[in-house]
Amino acid sequence: MMWKAIICHAFLVPLALGNDAPCESIGGTCQQDTLPCPGGYQSGLCGGGVNRRCCKQNDEPCVNIGGICQQDTLSCPGGYQSGLCGGAANRRCCKEKDVRCVNIEGTCQDDSKPCCGGYETNLCGGGRNRRCCKETDEPCVSFGGTCQQDSLFCSGGYQSGLCGGAANRRCCKDTPCVSIGGTCQDDSLSCCGGYQSLLCGGGVNRRCCKEKDEPCVSIGGTCHEDTLSCSGGYQSGLCGGGVNRRCCKERDTPCVNIGGTCQDDSQPCCGGYQSLLCGGGVNRRCCKEKDAPCERIGGTCQQDSLPCFGGYQSGLCGGGVNRKCCKGSGSGGTCCGVKIYSRRSWGAKPLRSSTRMSTPASLFIVHHTARSSCNDFTSCAAEMRFLRKKGWSDISYNFLVGEDGAVYEGRGWNPVRGPIIRYMYNHRRLAVAVMGNFINRKPNAAALNALKNLIKCGINLGYITSTYKLYGHRDVSWTACPGDALYKEIKTWPRY
The missing domain is CATH 3.40.80.10 (Peptidoglycan recognition protein-like)
Structure with a gap:
């Protein structure tokens, strides 16, 4: 009986150690699962009672970035990273869950970091703040394009060599928008010059912001090709796009028709201001400067079909050829603004x-x-x-x-x-x-x-x-x- 007890005792320890080997081979530690384990427990890898499980404590750094620790002889589309796994030296972190990001030439990182190409969601493992930075899309993004599969519609046409990822991921240019001085962006963002549809690539919410037309819009004008009719006259240097895209002061027409000029009412105006005749802000009003010669001699500019007891004089009023100066009893004049x-x-x-x-x-x-x-x-x-x-x-x-x-x-x-x-x-x-x-x-x-x-x-x-x-x-x-x-x-x- 004595030798049976000795034999039984001799095999107790090796049996227990052998049952923990599967856990230890993956860098884990067998312990009671009531104890904390940051890397999570895995069953069936430890000897002992049912509550004795494998704690993968040493794999936590890999798990935190959405990876899986395994032998680096196995395939890993996302690539291996060393120093993040427990166990032998050839047990490394396979960033399997980052594969979708890697496939479009992106990098998974915390989205608090800067990313020139912009972030895309649901392509990375790890926490919710770990997103795919499309850093290699920067050349396309920098001139208003969007990297996408070239099988998708692109109003501005595609250009190669500006996007990361597969060969059929190409840059969809926003040429129609850019050509009129606009910028393609999500229409949830503010845009002083107003949005115009169907000029940008990308999603339905990506529209053309005519931000570069703002100087024209602010004075009540509209930017378009100067070959088109414009009753209020054109002004250069206020519009984006080609040299022929100029500011048509169409909304100033009522003022122009009476011989006036639309300007900020803080500026001097010899002929006096009149409201509601100009586009732009509330302080842009109609200065009847061109009527000043008539007003200086006590006259009034009006259509010469109206009665005028003092008689009409030409060349003293702005507006059409039939707008003439009806002379009153006043005479002489003074200088204004000097x-x-x-x-x-x-x-x-x-x-x-x-x-x-x-x-x-x-x-x-x-x-x-x-x-x-x-x-x-x-x-x-x-x-x-x-x-x-x-x-x-x-x-x-x-x-x-x-x-x-x-x-x-x-x-x-x-x-x-x-x-x-x-x-x-x-x-x-x-x-x-x-x-x-x-x-x-x-x-x-x-x-x-x-x-x-x-x-x-x-x-x-x-x-x-x-x-x-x-x-x-x-x-x-x-x-x-x-x-x-x-x-x-x-x-x-x-x-x-």
């Missing part, structure tokens, strides 16, 4: 000599004084007094402009400058100088606006023809005046 200091205000003495010129003048000639600039009344008035003493019979210009934004009267609207009457242009031109030297820089905005408003003023008061020609001094004489920078500026103005 401050003019009289000779007396800046300390001039009476004119020594002058010859009256015929008005309205047909030429407007711009000069610079080639001296110091001035930025307030005190310095500008002092400069005016200096210029009067330069040896001529009086100051040489009809008006001068300071960088304080004001105009200073020289010889005024009618007289020509005494010492150089022999110049052939004197009797039919107005000469205005900007105080300063503008070879290397142009005058500030205040001075340029004052110069423009002075021209408008002269037209309104009848001293300058509406068909005047604008010149720099160098255009009519051998001189560098009015300086390279100012000359370059006025060459961009109307009527140069």
Whole structure:
């Protein structure tokens, strides 16, 4: 009996150890399943009671990324990764559940990380935040395309070599949308310029956002080819797409029809503003600037089929040829949007000599004084007094402009400058100088606006023809005046 007990005892331990071998071979540990086990339990791999099961504790890192630990001699479409499994060195993590992501050249990762190509769901193992990053689709995505099977419809046509995955995964271009200056995106996103359908590849919610048309839309316009009719006139530089896609200010037509201009009502408007005639924001209103010449003489612009006791005068109103100025009892006028200091205000003495010129003048000639600039009344008035003493019979210009934004009267609207009457242009031109030297820089905005408003003023008061020609001094004489920078500026103005 003794030897039977010894034999039985001798085989107890090897039998128990042998029954745990299947668990240990996969890197597990046999224990009571009432104990915690992060990697989960698997039955049938341990000896002992039914509650003694295999805890795959060492496989947890692999399990967390959606993988399976196995011998690396077995097939694994998703590829192996080392250091994530328990057991022997050749037991590695097979990312089997990431296969679908890998097949489209993606990478499974936590979606809190940046991903240029965008994320796609349900292609990765692991937690809900582990998603497929289509990093290799970036070339297609970067110019507004979508990577998809080329058997699917694509309005913009396919381009190869821009997508990851199989050879038939190609980039569906959004050409129709891009060609009109738009961007294809999900229509749940905000789009200032509005959405247009059927111009983008991808799903039904992927539509064309005309974001690049926003500058035109904001002023009440519509972007389209400039070969189409546009009653409100076209404006360039406000639309996306080709060079022929321009902003049609169609919604400004009611204002244009009465001779007005739509603009922000914070800007000066000699003719006064009228509401509800312009597109765009509530502050974009109709400035009846083109009616100002009529209003300056106390008239009213209207259709000449209406009665007018004072009689009609042409050429003073905007709008159609039948919109004429009905003259009232008023006469004369004042300048709007420009401050003019009289000779007396800046300390001039009476004119020594002058010859009256015929008005309205047909030429407007711009000069610079080639001296110091001035930025307030005190310095500008002092400069005016200096210029009067330069040896001529009086100051040489009809008006001068300071960088304080004001105009200073020289010889005024009618007289020509005494010492150089022999110049052939004197009797039919107005000469205005900007105080300063503008070879290397142009005058500030205040001075340029004052110069423009002075021209408008002269037209309104009848001293300058509406068909005047604008010149720099160098255009009519051998001189560098009015300086390279100012000359370059006025060459961009109307009527140069």
